[in-house]
Amino acid sequence: MKVLFRERQRFRQVWLWVLILGIAALFWLGFVYQVLLGGAFGNRPASDVQLAIITGLVGVGLPYFFYKMSLTTEVVPGELRVRFWPFHLKPVTIALHELRDYEKVTYNPIMEYGGWGIRWGLKGKAYNVYGNKGVKLYFYNRKSLLIGSQKPDELFDAITIAKQQKV
Template identity: 30%
Template structure:
């Protein structure tokens, strides 16, 4: 039995801002091309295009099986990071405020907690006995709780 979730940046305001960034890059590049300044045109367009592409390809994948949690936040993590489920950690599904707790979505750090999230305000909190926490965002908190119960992990 396994649990899998993939999240993207689906907020409409992020898509609008990234699209405006792309349009701005195109418009300013056209102006520089008309002046035969191709280097400035490229240097203007590439960052705007990169922002646009980033928000469409970035995603968080979380995979949980009986004894391991795997996650990656693409494009920053190409390979999955693994956490072995054992007596040194505890797991719980929590509701949190991404803006006030971590300053937004993405890969964020606040004190001894690191959060990976693309949207929403629920997360799987992985608490280590030494005090560090990792939060993995989830858009399916009830399904995740049910799964953790089914593999007999107390939450």
């Protein structure tokens, strides 16, 4: 099947990475201080083995998890596919004949949807990882869905073409 549009996005917010790497660094500093230098990290320190496990999970696992997390949007004739890895093992498929309307939008991720990710708000559901632009889909039989995109014009145009083509 011919792919008319494909976009893969990752979390790129500087404040988010400062927070994640700051938390990871705190655990690494605790590990170095307690395990390698022989001090006690905190008022009630964990054992060296427990601290090593926690440091591995938070100090390596958390940054790796956020680094690998991605939102992939594909438009093919008759369908829009959205996959938010690792939460979707298979893409969420939206048949374009179910759309009543769609539009390019600029939105406020925090005020309208409570942030980035897979979000539910008063205005419907959203898949977004970065920025404040996207395409909002309106359905005949359910609430709207916002697809965040760094290329909203291309996504909108691809949906227009794919909606006219047969699967």
